[in-house]
Amino acid sequence: MAEAIVTDKLSKSYGKFLALDSLDMEVRVGEVYGFLGPNGAGKTTTIRLLLDVLRPSGGSARVLGLDPKNDNVELLRRIGYLPGDFVVDGRQSPRQYLTYLGNLRGGVAALAVETLADRLSLDLDLQIGSLSKGNRQKVGLVQAFMHEPELLVLDEPTSGLDPLMAREFLALVDEAREAGQTVFMSSHILSEVQHVADRAAIIREGKLVAVDEVEELRARAMRRVQVTFDRDVPGDAFASIDGVTDVVVQENTLHCRLVGNADGLVKAASRFTVVDFISEEPDLEELFFHYYEGDDHVA
Amino acid sequence: MLRDVWTKTLWDQRRALLGWLIGFVAVAMMYAGFFQFAATPEYQELIDSMPAGLVEGFGWDDISSPAGYLGSTVYGLLGSALIAVMTIGMGAKAIAGSEEDGSLEVLITMPVTRTKVVIDRTVALLLAALGGGVAVFIGVLAVREPADIDISIGLLAAASLGLALLGLLVGAFTIMVGAFVGKRGLVVGAGAAFAVLGFLVNALAPQVEQIAWLENLSPFHWYDATGTLGDGLDWGLTLLTVAVAVAFVAVAVLAFNRRDVRGT
Numbered sequence A: 001m002a003e004a005i006v007t008d009k010l011s012k013s014y015g016k017f018l019a020l021d022s023l024d025m026e027v028r029v030g031e032v033y034g035f036l037g038p039n040g041a042g043k044t045t046t047i048r049l050l051l052d053v054l055r056p057s058g059g060s061a062r063v064l065g066l067d068p069k070n071d072n073v074e075l076l077r078r079i080g081y082l083p084g085d086f087v088v089d090g091r092q093s094p095r096q097y098l099t100y101l102g103n104l105r106g107g108v109a110a111l112a113v114e115t116l117a118d119r120l121s122l123d124l125d126l127q128i129g130s131l132s133k134g135n136r137q138k139v140g141l142v143q144a145f146m147h148e149p150e151l152l153v154l155d156e157p158t159s160g161l162d163p164l165m166a167r168e169f170l171a172l173v174d175e176a177r178e179a180g181q182t183v184f185m186s187s188h189i190l191s192e193v194q195h196v197a198d199r200a201a202i203i204r205e206g207k208l209v210a211v212d213e214v215e216e217l218r219a220r221a222m223r224r225v226q227v228t229f230d231r232d233v234p235g236d237a238f239a240s241i242d243g244v245t246d247v248v249v250q251e252n253t254l255h256c257r258l259v260g261n262a263d264g265l266v267k268a269a270s271r272f273t274v275v276d277f278i279s280e281e282p283d284l285e286e287l288f289f290h291y292y293e294g295d296d297h298v299a
Numbered sequence B: 001m002l003r004d005v006w007t008k009t010l011w012d013q014r015r016a017l018l019g020w021l022i023g024f025v026a027v028a029m030m031y032a033g034f035f036q037f038a039a040t041p042e043y044q045e046l047i048d049s050m051p052a053g054l055v056e057g058f059g060w061d062d063i064s065s066p067a068g069y070l071g072s073t074v075y076g077l078l079g080s081a082l083i084a085v086m087t088i089g090m091g092a093k094a095i096a097g098s099e100e101d102g103s104l105e106v107l108i109t110m111p112v113t114r115t116k117v118v119i120d121r122t123v124a125l126l127l128a129a130l131g132g133g134v135a136v137f138i139g140v141l142a143v144r145e146p147a148d149i150d151i152s153i154g155l156l157a158a159a160s161l162g163l164a165l166l167g168l169l170v171g172a173f174t175i176m177v178g179a180f181v182g183k184r185g186l187v188v189g190a191g192a193a194f195a196v197l198g199f200l201v202n203a204l205a206p207q208v209e210q211i212a213w214l215e216n217l218s219p220f221h222w223y224d225a226t227g228t229l230g231d232g233l234d235w236g237l238t239l240l241t242v243a244v245a246v247a248f249v250a251v252a253v254l255a256f257n258r259r260d261v262r263g264t
């Protein structure tokens, strides 16, 4: 089995609305796979189909070589799943809840729970209801990782986490990969998965629009750049630089879009005194837009 | 308590359940204790002055005998309504409520079948209903002698079991509706409608000759607390009650296995 997840024309409609349209996707065993898309793209829908929470309207999926519906229990034993909206009854402590889930899994070492909670700075003995959103999300992360599953399916795992914890989470993902586990995680932002993911898919309006090595996606991603100088600069100074488009110069500030290598832009800017240099990753909508319309912009 | 789905279900609701049990004991003691005042000529006069249909509908026609009194109060409308409210609440939470609040998604993505989730939640409901029956039994037993209730302990236990099974039936119906639709409000409404309709059919149908047979369809008729307090459980109807509850749960399992679970 070389594929952890394979979908074949997987589709899902809610009434008349087609939320997922013939998704063909392959996630290899042992890789970290980013599943990117804007709000409403169909990420959660896809993930719920893989776990048999939802039933496909068309097509099919195999996960770890198993059928999500017919081999449900066997499959779920080997998966760690973090739902996109992780909800638990607040009138219990993380320790009680995680013990319960561990028991449903046939027992999970208390040490594994302790270690994960420690790394994520989660207090296991407070009432879950009294925890902040981010700390509640950590409970969800611990239950997904605690039994060291072959496959981790994580729906927006960093939602609610502060940057420090998001980094710790990425470290967990890295270690999972080292240990041979497969990780499938959804996100809105490329930058969030780019450091850990091997490959990423981009989905929009229920359709897969791109699958590539993260490096490739990254190289083709468009950034918004704003450079401020100590005095007004001439507009034509940035007119024809490789990868730079949509140049607008207002007095001492340059706004433009950049695809790929920043070298040309930096060198052009360095002819003036640079006060500030801001490079911002666009939201995904814009990223896809350029991914497709991309070619003439890149040129 | 954290070992399995049914134990956890009870554990999560322990405070509410404890409240219910205390309530059942208290209500049973209060109403059963009141019997000594009901078995007086004055009270019988009051009942006699009420419209006959109403008296019959609520089963007050035999209010001065212990079986008639308990069967129309503790084990009558009051007891059935209380246990139905409890099991409708639990039944609605079992699937629809957890689905609506989002916590069901985690549970069904654990390595347990959906069938087990339905059955475990039903077991929790059954135990709660039996607990309610035991609480009523204890309450009545506590005042049996001082209140001059001349009914054997065995018959009281039988009526309490009947009450618990009525609760189970209403709760199982509610679970079944939840297995089809994940909307808690709707499910509570359906459970309440089932209970009220069952009660009304039992109370009113016998008063109209042409539709009197309809009472045979009502679980409240099968339950017949006054009859049980007099002659013991009708095993055929008791079995029927359990069988219908089991059928509801079977349908619930089938329905829940077939459908999407909607998250929040």
Ligand SMILES: Nc1ncnc2c1ncn2[C@@H]1O[C@H](COP(=O)(O)OP(=O)(O)OP(=O)(O)O)[C@@H](O)[C@H]1O
Pocket (backbone or CB within 6 Å): A014, A017, A019, A037, A038, A039, A040, A041, A042, A043, A044, A045, A046, A084, A188, B262
């Ligand atoms: N139960 C439902 N009934 C009707 N429409 C739904 C339902 N669930 C999702 N949708 C619709 O399907 C589309 C895909 O939703 P989905 O939750 O899969 O998106 P997503 O990519 O996870 O978005 P987000 O980033 O906001 O979590 C959306 O347009 C959403 O409104």
Ligand SMILES: [Mg+2]
Pocket (backbone or CB within 6 Å): A043, A044, A045, A084, A155
């Ligand atoms: Mg989502």
